[in-house]
Structure formats: structure tokens, C-alpha cells
Amino acid sequence: MSHAASHDTHDHHHHELAPFWKRMFTTSNHKDIGSMYLMFAFAMLLTGGAAAMVIRAELMYPGLQLVQPDFFNQMTTVHGLIMVFGAIMPAFTGFANWMVPMMIGAPDMALPRLNLFSFWLLPFAFAILIASVVMSIMGMGPAPNFGWTFYAPLSTTYGPPSTDLFIFSVHLMGISSILGAINVVVTIFNLRAPGMTFMKMPLFVWTWLITAFLLIAVMPVLAGAVTMMLTDRHFGTSFFDAAGGGDPVMFQHIFWFFGHPEVYIMILPSFGIVSAVIPAFARKPLFGYASMVYATASIALLSFVVWAHHMFTTGLPLAGSLFYMYMTMLISVPTGVKVFNWVATMWRGSMTFEVPMLFAIAFVVLFTIGGFSGLMLAITPADYQYQDAYFVVAHFHYVLVSGALFSMFAGAYYWLPKWTGHMYNDTLAKWHFWNSLLSVNLLFFPMHFVGLAGMPRRYADYSQQFADLNFWISIGGFWFGLSQLLFLAVLLTAKKGPKAEDKPWEGAEGLEWTVPSPAPYHTFEVPPVVK
Numbered sequence: 001m002s003h004a005a006s007h008d009t010h011d012h013h014h015h016e017l018a019p020f021w022k023r024m025f026t027t028s029n030h031k032d033i034g035s036m037y038l039m040f041a042f043a044m045l046l047t048g049g050a051a052a053m054v055i056r057a058e059l060m061y062p063g064l065q066l067v068q069p070d071f072f073n074q075m076t077t078v079h080g081l082i083m084v085f086g087a088i089m090p091a092f093t094g095f096a097n098w099m100v101p102m103m104i105g106a107p108d109m110a111l112p113r114l115n116l117f118s119f120w121l122l123p124f125a126f127a128i129l130i131a132s133v134v135m136s137i138m139g140m141g142p143a144p145n146f147g148w149t150f151y152a153p154l155s156t157t158y159g160p161p162s163t164d165l166f167i168f169s170v171h172l173m174g175i176s177s178i179l180g181a182i183n184v185v186v187t188i189f190n191l192r193a194p195g196m197t198f199m200k201m202p203l204f205v206w207t208w209l210i211t212a213f214l215l216i217a218v219m220p221v222l223a224g225a226v227t228m229m230l231t232d233r234h235f236g237t238s239f240f241d242a243a244g245g246g247d248p249v250m251f252q253h254i255f256w257f258f259g260h261p262e263v264y265i266m267i268l269p270s271f272g273i274v275s276a277v278i279p280a281f282a283r284k285p286l287f288g289y290a291s292m293v294y295a296t297a298s299i300a301l302l303s304f305v306v307w308a309h310h311m312f313t314t315g316l317p318l319a320g321s322l323f324y325m326y327m328t329m330l331i332s333v334p335t336g337v338k339v340f341n342w343v344a345t346m347w348r349g350s351m352t353f354e355v356p357m358l359f360a361i362a363f364v365v366l367f368t369i370g371g372f373s374g375l376m377l378a379i380t381p382a383d384y385q386y387q388d389a390y391f392v393v394a395h396f397h398y399v400l401v402s403g404a405l406f407s408m409f410a411g412a413y414y415w416l417p418k419w420t421g422h423m424y425n426d427t428l429a430k431w432h433f434w435n436s437l438l439s440v441n442l443l444f445f446p447m448h449f450v451g452l453a454g455m456p457r458r459y460a461d462y463s464q465q466f467a468d469l470n471f472w473i474s475i476g477g478f479w480f481g482l483s484q485l486l487f488l489a490v491l492l493t494a495k496k497g498p499k500a501e502d503k504p505w506e507g508a509e510g511l512e513w514t515v516p517s518p519a520p521y522h523t524f525e526v527p528p529v530v531k
């Protein structure tokens with residue numbers, strides 16, 4: 001009998017499941033926890049989005065109309081922190097929880113209880129961070145106001161009291177990420193089904209494995225940075241204080257040693273998702289599988305030796321500047337390999353344009369725009385002009401919004417039938433795609449021009465000559481924000497559609513569509529009984 005032998009000792013899978021809100025506290029099933037990560041991330045996307053709406057409302061016209069400059073700084077800070085640590089990273093962990101076990105033929109994540117613990121650190125971490133904003137609105141002193149990069153001495157000597165809440169919050173986020181990453185590594189190393197060798201693993205599994213190693217390498221560096229901040233603030237050290245023999249530029253080195261690999265943490269899983277979606281809707285296997293694996297690994301390795309491209313204007317020696325410039329440019333080679341492979345996968349395929357494919361194609365085009373502006377930023381002398389201007393803001397939003405976020409929409413629309421057992425409302429989904437596509441470009445493309453013309457980032461006000469473009473950027477911002485409510489509508493109605501077939505896309509769906517997917521059995525409502 002082919003009944004899953006490991007479950008025979010207890011009969012949990014015959015139990016009626018408790019409602020999801022109850023299960024959230026006791027489950028250790030990867031699907032439940034995946035859903036929890038994804039829902040949490042979406043809530044944070046809307047929260048960080050609300051901060052972005054305040055920013056765009058203030059910048060719609062020159063002059064101050066809505067908020068004071070200090071509150072504006074708090075908005076840019078929490079917008080960045082919430083989107084990076086609360087929305088994008090947890091969303092990818094949600095995708096990993098759902099898909100990695102199914103893609104490698106594992107019954108669950110290797111460390112299921114640790115998995116639940118990793119998740120539950122996040123609501124506390126963000127409650128602490130968001131509490132500082134609520135306290136700021138109530139007149140109890142500013143929330144963190146030093147930008148998501150929290151450079152010393154803004155965050156040390158001049159950081160408001162809420163900086164300590166921020167430090168504690170970052171520690172919790174870091175623990176959650178490290179534990180989650182360890183879980184992914186252990187799962188992939190130990191729970192692959194027989195025959196699932198490394199070079200047969202779906203690209204999403206590969207990209208997440210490499211991402212997990214990046215997380216394990218750099219999240220402790222972030223923890224070190226905020227701990228040094230803490231001791232500088234309260235225990236008399238002067239790591240980042242020149243008056244005591246320290247160096248504020250040292251803070252930037254430490255921060256970006258974490259921060260540059262971090263941007264790959266936020267994009268490598270996207271490559272994996274897109275590498276699953278494009279073959280399915282082009283009805284062809286992925287072109288250049290092995291080169292995709294090696295390209296991902298090359299990008300990850302190079303990501304450790306480019307950090308000072310964020311610091312060209314701090315007075316690096318010429319040889320250093322050239323090293324970081326060339327290393328950064330080198331990353332465009334493996335990235336170009338990937339874009340070539342996605343296009344080659346589509347080449348002469350029997351393509352259809354369902355919503356997951358639309359988001360995936362938009363990803364390839366718009367992420368590439370973000371890649372090219374990154375290449376422009378890597379040019380040391382040119383960077384002197386771009387540094388801290390809106391061009392940088394345009395660049396990383398192309399990478400993270402029309403890149404990372406769009407890939408997650410592609411993945412969500414692709415796998416929703418697997419996750420919910422139902423087809424979503426396709427009309428709503430198409431509206432979501434086209435509104436997002438048009439608005440995201442209205443929002444971020446003109447930022448290149450105001451940036452090249454010299455408009456600095458993180459300011460609440462600007463000169464009259466930037467007024468026209470900023471008005472339209474803000475219109476694009478509100479439009480993009482409202483468009484995401486269409487995605488909320490898709491999610492709320494996701495189980496109302498017709499039942500999904502086993503392979504709803506009639507294409508080259510991967511292994512995850514064919515493995516059996518039993519109902520969650522790993523819950524602690526009934527303690528496991530070993531006979």
C-alpha cells in the first residue's frame with residue numbers, strides 16, 4: 001500500500017482541520033506557514049505602501065503641504081524598512097515554504113517547528129517598528145528618521161529614542177531570516193526525493209538555496225552593525241564616532257557589506273519564479289538550465305565584492321573605486337545570461353499570455369531597465385552626478401517593484417490554483433496587471449529624469465523646475481497603490497472560482513503540479529502519538 005508510511009503512526013490527516021486562524025498558532029505545516037508568510041507580507045506591502053502614499057502626496061507639489069520634513073524622513077525610513085524586511089523578504093520565504101518541499105518531493109520543511117517560530121518573530125518585530133510611528137503621530141517623539149540605510153551618525157549620535165526600538169526590531173527580523181534560511185538549506189540538503197539530484201532541482205529551489213546562503217552570511221553582519229550602534233548610543237563605545245577614534249564611513253562599509261548581498265536576496269528568488277513561469281506558458285523547457293545555476297551562483301559570489309559602489313563619493317582611493325566599478329559591471333554578464341535564457345525559452349514557443357506570463361514578461365523587460373540603470377550607476381565618475389539623486393530611486397524601484405514584486409505576482413497567479421484549488425477571477429487579474437504595468441512606469445520612469453536634472457532623494461520639498469514631473473509621478477503612485485487593491489480583490493475571491501484542474505495551464509508545468517499534496521497533518525492540536 002502506497003500510504004505515506006511516515007504518517008501511519010498517527011491519524012492527523014483524518015482529522016477535521018481547525019479553522020485557519022486557530023491553526024496559525026499551532027501548525028507546523030509548510031503550506032499553512034507559507035500562507036501566513038504571504039498574508040503577512042501582503043499586509044506589510046499595504047502598510048509600507050501607505051507610507052509611500054504620504055511621500056507622494058507631499059511631493060505632488062513643491063512646498064510643504066501635508067507633513068513636516070522630520071515626519072517625511074520618518075515616512076521614507078519606515079517605507080524602506082517595511083518593504084525590504086516586512087514585504088519582499090517574508091513574501092519570498094512564503095513562496096519557499098509553499099514550493100520548495102513540493103518541488104523536491106519532501107513532505108514538509110526539515111525543521112517544521114522552527115519554521116513556525118521564524119514566522120512568529122515577524123509580527124512582533126514589525127509591531128515594535130510600527131509602534132514607533134504610532135507614537136510619533138501621537139506626539140511622543142519621532143520614529144526612526146534616518147533612512148532605511150540608517151547611516152551613522154544620523155542613527156547614533158542624532159538618532160531619536162525610538163532608534164532603540166528600531167535596533168531591537170532589526171534583531172528580531174534578523175533572527176527570523178537566519179532561522180528561515182537555515183531551514184531552507186537543511187530541507188534542500190536532506191529531504192530531496194530519491195533521484196532529485198542537485199542539477200535536477202527546479203531553478204526556484206536553486207535560487208532559494210543560494211539566497212539562503214547569502215542570508216546566513218550577511219544577516220549576522222547587519223546584527224553586528226545595529227549592535228555596534230547600540231553600544232555607541234548607550235555604552236560608551238565609539239565605533240562610528242570620530243571623536244572617540246571611530247569612523248562613520250566604517251558604518252557604511254559594514255552596512256553595505258550586508259546591504260549589497262541583501263539586494264540579491266531580494267531578486268534571486270524572482271529569477272527562480274520567472275524561470276518556472278516562462279517555460280510553462282512558452283510550452284518549452286527552460287533554455288540553458290545549467291548556465292542559469294552557474295549564473296545565479298556567480299551573481300551571489302560577486303555580490304560580496306561590490307559593496308563600495310554605494311560609497312564612491314566617500315573618498316575611496318582610485319584603485320578601490322576602479323575595483324568596485326569593474327566588479328559591479330561584471331555582474332551584468334551572468335545577469336545578461338539569464339535574460340538571454342528567458343528570451344531564448346520564449347523563442348518559437350507556443351506562447352499564451354495568461355496573467356502569470358504577462359507579469360513574467362513585464363518582469364524581464366522592466367527588470368532589465370533597472371539592470372541597465374544599475375550599470376550606469378556603477379560608472380564611478382558618473383555616479384558623482386547620480387549619488388543621492390532620484391535616478392538611484394528610479395533604479396532600485398525598477399528592480400524591486402517592477403522586478404521583485406512583479407515576479408511575485410507572476411508566481412502568485414501561477415500557483416494560486418495549486419494553493420487554493422480554485423481558478424481566480426481572471427478579469428480582475430488582467431485589470432490588476434494592466435493597471436500595475438501602466439502606473440508603475442508613470443510612477444518610476446520620470447524619476448530618472450528628475451534625478452539626472454539634480455533632484456535629491458529624501459527631501460520633503462524641491463525646486464520649481466521639478467514640479468511638472470513630480471505631479472505625474474505622484475499620480476502614477478496613487479494609481480499604482482490603488483491598483484494593488486485589485487490584487488486584494490483577487491485574493492478575497494480566490495476560492496470563489498471554478499475548481500482548478502490538476503494541470504490548469506496545459507503547458508510545461510513543473511513537478512510541483514504533479515506531486516500529491518495532502519492536507520496539512522503536522523499540527524499540534526492533537527499531540528503526535530508514537531505507537
Ligand code: CU1
Pocket residue numbers: 259260263306307309310
Ligand atoms: Cu549594491
